[in-house]
Amino acid sequence: MKKGEATRSRIVGEAARQAAVRGLSGVSLGDLAEVVGLSKSGLFKHFDSKQDMHRAVVEAVLDRFRAAIWLPAQALPPGRARVEEVFRRWMHWGETEWVESGCPVMAISVELDDQPGDLRDYLQKGLKAFRQNVVDELRLLRDPPLSEAEAQAAYFQMKSFILGHSDSRRMMGDLDAERSANAAFEALLERTSCASA
Amino acid sequence: MKKGEATRSRIVGEAARQAAVRGLSGVSLGDLAEVVGLSKSGLFKHFDSKQDMHRAVVEAVLDRFRAAIWLPAQALPPGRARVEEVFRRWMHWGETEWVESGCPVMAISVELDDQPGDLRDYLQKGLKAFRQNVVDELRLLRDPPLSEAEAQAAYFQMKSFILGHSDSRRMMGDLDAERSANAAFEALLERTSCASA
DNA sequence: TAGAAAAGAGCACGACCGGTCGCTAATCTC
DNA sequence: GAGATTAGCGACCGGTCGTGCTCTTTTCTA
Numbered sequence: 001m002k003k004g005e006a007t008r009s010r011i012v013g014e015a016a017r018q019a020a021v022r023g024l025s026g027v028s029l030g031d032l033a034e035v036v037g038l039s040k041s042g043l044f045k046h047f048d049s050k051q052d053m054h055r056a057v058v059e060a061v062l063d064r065f066r067a068a069i070w071l072p073a074q075a076l077p078p079g080r081a082r083v084e085e086v087f088r089r090w091m092h093w094g095e096t097e098w099v100e101s102g103c104p105v106m107a108i109s110v111e112l113d114d115q116p117g118d119l120r121d122y123l124q125k126g127l128k129a130f131r132q133n134v135v136d137e138l139r140l141l142r143d144p145p146l147s148e149a150e151a152q153a154a155y156f157q158m159k160s161f162i163l164g165h166s167d168s169r170r171m172m173g174d175l176d177a178e179r180s181a182n183a184a185f186e187a188l189l190e191r192t193s194c195a196s197a
Numbered sequence: 198m199k200k201g202e203a204t205r206s207r208i209v210g211e212a213a214r215q216a217a218v219r220g221l222s223g224v225s226l227g228d229l230a231e232v233v234g235l236s237k238s239g240l241f242k243h244f245d246s247k248q249d250m251h252r253a254v255v256e257a258v259l260d261r262f263r264a265a266i267w268l269p270a271q272a273l274p275p276g277r278a279r280v281e282e283v284f285r286r287w288m289h290w291g292e293t294e295w296v297e298s299g300c301p302v303m304a305i306s307v308e309l310d311d312q313p314g315d316l317r318d319y320l321q322k323g324l325k326a327f328r329q330n331v332v333d334e335l336r337l338l339r340d341p342p343l344s345e346a347e348a349q350a351a352y353f354q355m356k357s358f359i360l361g362h363s364d365s366r367r368m369m370g371d372l373d374a375e376r377s378a379n380a381a382f383e384a385l386l387e388r389t390s391c392a393s394a
Numbered sequence: 395t396a397g398a399a400a401a402g403a404g405c406a407c408g409a410c411c412g413g414t415c416g417c418t419a420a421t422c423t424c
Numbered sequence: 425g426a427g428a429t430t431a432g433c434g435a436c437c438g439g440t441c442g443t444g445c446t447c448t449t450t451t452c453t454a
Contacts, residue, residue, distance in 0.1 A: 003451065004400065021311050023220055029442065041443085042402040050442065101311050110307045113367040114218050114298050124369060131369075156377040160361025164353055167360060170310040172321060172328075180353040200421065201431065226412065238414080239432040247412060 008046045011036050012060045015053060020101030023111045024054050054119055061104045062126040068093050070133060079140035080189065083158075086134055087185050090162050091178065095169070102170050106163065131155060141193040154192050161185050205243045208233050209257045212250060217298030220308045221251050251316055258301045259323040265290050267330060276337035277386065280355075283331055284382050287359050288375065292366070299367050303360065328352060338390040351389050358382050 014036050018027045029050060033040045047053040073085040094103030101107065109127070112120045138151040138158075146154070161181045168177035211233050215224045226247060230237045244250040270282040291300030298304065306324070309317045335348040335355075343351070358378045365374035 007401080022222070023308070025219070025223060028440080030440070038401095039403050041404075041445090044443070045401055107307060109364065109368045110304060111220070113364075127369065153377055153380065156361055156365060156374075157358070157381050159364065160357035160381070161354070163360035163364060164357025167306065167310075167356065168353060171306045172324065177353075180350055183350065184354050184357070204431075225410080227410070235431095236433050237412085238434075241413070242431055 004046070007036075007038075008056075009060075011038070011043065011046055012053075012056050015057050016061050016064075016104055017098075017101065019057055020098055020104035020107050024057065024108060025111070029053075051119075055122070058108060058119060058123055058126075061108065062123070064097075065093070065105050066130065068097065070130060078137065080193065082137050083134065083141065083189070086137070087158060087162070091165055091181060094166060102166055106166055131159075134158070138192070141189065146192065150192070154188060157188050158185060161188075201243070204233075204235075205253075206257075208235070208240065208243055209250075209253050212254050213258050213261075213301055214295075214298065216254055217295055217301035217304045221254065221305060222308070226250075248316075252319070255305060255316060255320055255323075258305065259320070261294075262290070262302050263327065265294065267327060275334065277390065279334050280331065280338065280386070283334070284355060284359070288362055288378060291363060299363055303363060328356075331355070335389070338386065343389065347389070351385060354385050355382060358385075 011032065015027055015032055018032065018035075029043055030040050033043050036043075043053075047056065069086055069089045072089065073082045076082050076085055090103075094101075094106070098104055105127075108123065112123055135148070135151045135155050138154045139145040139148070141151075141154070161184050164184075165177050165181035168174040168180065174180075208229065212224055212229055215229065215232075226240055227237050230240050233240075240250075244253065266283055266286045269286065270279045273279050273282055291298075291303070295301055302324070305320065309320055332345070332348045332352050335351045336342040336345070338348075338351070358381050361381075362374050362378035365371040365377065371377075
């Protein structure tokens with residue numbers, strides 16, 4: 001069972017690309033099939049329904065997110081180095097791998113955040129795991145370690161700057177967005193790592 | 198011409214509500230007509246096309262955004278008081294007037310940011326005007342006033358915290374989101390207003 | 395290499411999509 | 425209150441949506 005898996009992942013990849021632009025619900029199976037070079041009915045040998053495909057897309061996007069951002073950072077020494085790597089990779093991910101659409105995790109989050117259900121829960125679970133990883137790393141910014149609450153506050157700001165960067169860059173066309181985000185993040189690290197215990 | 202305008206604004210209001218949830222392109226004219234209590238063809242006496250309705254929705258949302266956030270803050274003394282009011286109102290707007298969907302400006306921004314065209318440009322223009330207003334106010338945080346660049350950096354962070362709050366609250370279900378955002382914002386104001394010239 | 399299993403094509407379906415037309419009825423203007 | 429304007433309806437159009445069904449071809453396995 002080799003060919004099938006390859007085709008399936010081609011479909012999911014293209015679906016993710018389109019979903020990042022038009023939203024999950026904006027992906028038409030007809031369009032998708034055509035781009036991938038299949039008939040519409042051929043798609044259904046790989047998915048039971050459109051919802052089933054949505055699930056596959058979310059899974060794939062989360063996997064790629066982890067692979068592009070969290071995993072490479074683990075090769076670095078714990079603490080600040082890893083956190084900076086995560087931030088840099090996170091910010092760049094949307095601009096290099098998803099040029100036309102921006103970060104798909106963001107797009108799908110905004111789409112699903114007001115649509116309760118299994119898929120939303122699954123995405124939330126994945127994002128929470130990622131957050132906890134980063135929070136654990138953030139605690140190491142200081143010696144003695146930051147409290148859980150302090151690290152969560154830092155994560156909140158870190159994530160906010162990523163979101164802010166995306167809005168500035170994509171919606172507002174601000175060419176300085178990256179510099180603004182980096183400056184804000186570096187200042188955050190300074191404050192956080194020097195704060196008294 | 199009274200009745201027509203009233204109906205039109207009812208339509209636009211409902212369309213905005215639905216667009217904040219499903220996205221502009223996710224609003225079906227059939228559904229919309231039914232909820233408003235019209236026939237589908239009746240809708241077309243008020244709009245030339247779906248695109249025309251999108252434009253009306255974006256206009257209305259920007260108007261309500263300004264009316265709910267910027268205008269009331271102008272009643273306060275310039276500088277910090279206004280800025281704090283804007284932040285508080287901005288954060289609450291999505292949770293009070295748009296309970297089921299979150300802030301529509303955010304939703305529509307994310308939807309349009311990768312779809313170049315008139316509508317996107319119009320939205321961008323409105324948001325830039327709002328930003329400039331807030332930036333001007335932010336400069337007054339310090340005496341002597343902050344530079345334009347410093348104020349823009351502060352605005353970047355301020356906006357980021359609003360976005361972060363929305364993500365935390367709506368996607369991650371974080372009940373402490375508001376406190377995190379407020380704390381981050383107040384610290385930002387402290388840093389900014391005390392920075393040496 | 396034969397045969398099972400998977401991949402995919404072709405077609406048709408019912409529902410719904412945005413949109414038009416002509417008609418009636420309500421509303422506004424003078 | 426007469427007449428013009430406009431709001432709104434119902435029927436309908438061509439197209440596309442997601443999703444079945446059957447049938448053929450390719451691919452994997454023993």
